[in-house]
Amino acid sequence: MIEAKDLRKTFGTTVAVDGLSLTIEPGEVFGLLGPNGAGKTTTIHMLIGALSPDSGDVLIDGKADPTRADVRKKLGIAPQSISLYDELTAEENLRFFGKMNDLSGGLLKERTAWAIEFAGLAERRRSRVKTFSGGMKRRLNLACALVHDPPIILMDEPTAGVDPQSRNHIFERIEALKNDGRTIVYTTHYMEEAQRLCDRVAIMDRGRILALDTVAGLIAAHGGQSVIEAELDRPPDDADAIDGVLDGTSLRVETDRPLERVAALAEAGLSFRTLQVHQPDLETVFLSLTGRRLRD
């Protein structure tokens, strides 16, 4: 279990993290969602002990110092930047980081082979990293965090700048890790990633957690109603009977039950030329909480 209690970190006059508290349960995939500069990376770095908080505490499995060797063995980090040695091969990178995490002999060989397979780089295992595509580097970056089989994995924007194919590969691997019972802390500014992968999500902005819950809970609490937008074949005969905003043949309806409402409109004799249903998502939640979009 990871516990952060009232963490605060400043760089000069900039407050990067301001009184952050959270608890991450074992086996949970926990998302830190926020725009660039929200304080996600600083939070991750404090959780793993790479940065010292100005105040507050971090506990990993109840131990107060994340820099202790026995605690660090439990941690794997996939940094936001591609943290690999370009002039080494994929296999050499994995073996090196395995050795740094106390692997040796047969276990090192076994785990290196597993990590190569995990990254989907079996055919390029002896190629230097500098010859890899962005997606291959991202996969290897993640594999290096896992080579020593840590129960807690921190992934800082693990899909930044990758092609859709590699992104899907990474998603599948993370889901496999989740099913394997690992604790995963996942930072992103892509709401669809958080929605797909995370059990719970903390929405961060300007160093603070604005809301923390399951995806469904956040949407229910802060997402508002679904929106139906339709273009009708012809204006309705009785416009006053429609519970929505009608402008000629354009109709907009806000509702908590969009499917039922569409069925009701069809029964009322409306004929749709086009129909779109916008359900609230984490983007809507962020907009509702901050008045800004995630990628502003």
Next chain:
Amino acid sequence: MGKVFTLALKDLTLLRRDLFAMFWVVAFPLVFGLFFGAIFGGAGDGARSAMPIVIVDQDQTDGSTAFIDRLDASTAINVEPSDDPEASRDLVRRGKRVACIVVRDGFGKSFGGMFGGESLLEITIDPSRGAEQGMLQGLLQEAMYRSVIDRFRDSTVARESSQSSIDSIRADEGIDPIQKAILLTFMGSLDTFLGTIDPAMYEDAMTFDGGGGIETVEVETESRGPTSFEISFPQAMMWGVIGCAAAFAISIVQERTGGTFLRLRVSPISRAQILAGKGLACFLAITGVLVGMLLVETLILGVRLGNPAGLVLAVVCTGVCFVGIMMLVSVIGKTEQAVAGAGWAAFLVMAMLGGGMVPVFFMPRWMYMLSHASPVQWGITAIQGATWRGYSFTELLPSCGLLVGVGIACYVIGVRVLAITDR
């Protein structure tokens, strides 16, 4: 300790695969040492380069020819005859020759006269070659003195000169009568002396011993002076050392900005171990470069290993010093560009002052004094001391002590700064 070696091995592998870094660490020092060794050594034949001067003989007499021949006989200068004074002076102005000497008309006739007249020897010298100016004047004085001696070795010629002087004194109306009488008495006595002395005894008396009893003794460095490669290779070695230090300083900042340092920090390994691995790799690279260059020096170029045990000490101390400097340079800036720029600037100043570019004995006095503050100079002194200078351990201690002391101080400061900026 195993992790430190693993870290060092990784860094050495990265260095070996980085062709650009390898150029500065291996190829450049080797080319530097061979190139400058060959140039200063007359393409390796051991001959020293002479000072190039141009001489215009407007007198064209036996006296002027003998004078020029005497200059030409000196190994310190290389005489090039010319007929055109203006073109010759222009060569000096453009820095192509160190000096131009014009032997004016009348030089041979008046040479050896007892009393001075107009200047018959004109010297134009490159103002930037102050040291050579003094040396050239000394050589000219020597050649003139030898010519005077040759002239007086023949008593008939000597008496012609004294008779000529007596005639000149008698004809000169401007001299005070009393002074004229004294001079005529002296010159008459000299003329009588020259006419009566035994010629054999006279010849023996007229000798030149190279400066009034001065004896030149060679410095005892085993059996001979240093070859040009013994001068150029220690300089070249320091360039290899600098290349290693720069490469590893940049690699530290690359690890910090690239995220691998963060990944290592999260591993069960301390910051001290990470930096020790980097330091060990740098030390091994420096040692490898120095040993490689020394092998080339000794096995191919025949350079002497005066004090092998002392040489081991010099190599180790140089390695320790530049590992420390590497660590300090690595925290100069936060980006690769900043560290590379500022680091190389610092290393260039060290090399320039420390004799890495120009040997310190060619430097002006003030710069020579400054060179004592450069680790490059300490390294060169230690390596030269342990090779051809034949220093004892006691004599090596000042250089080696400075190298180790400064290295440790720089390392400690660098690690502290890194720890503070990494919080």
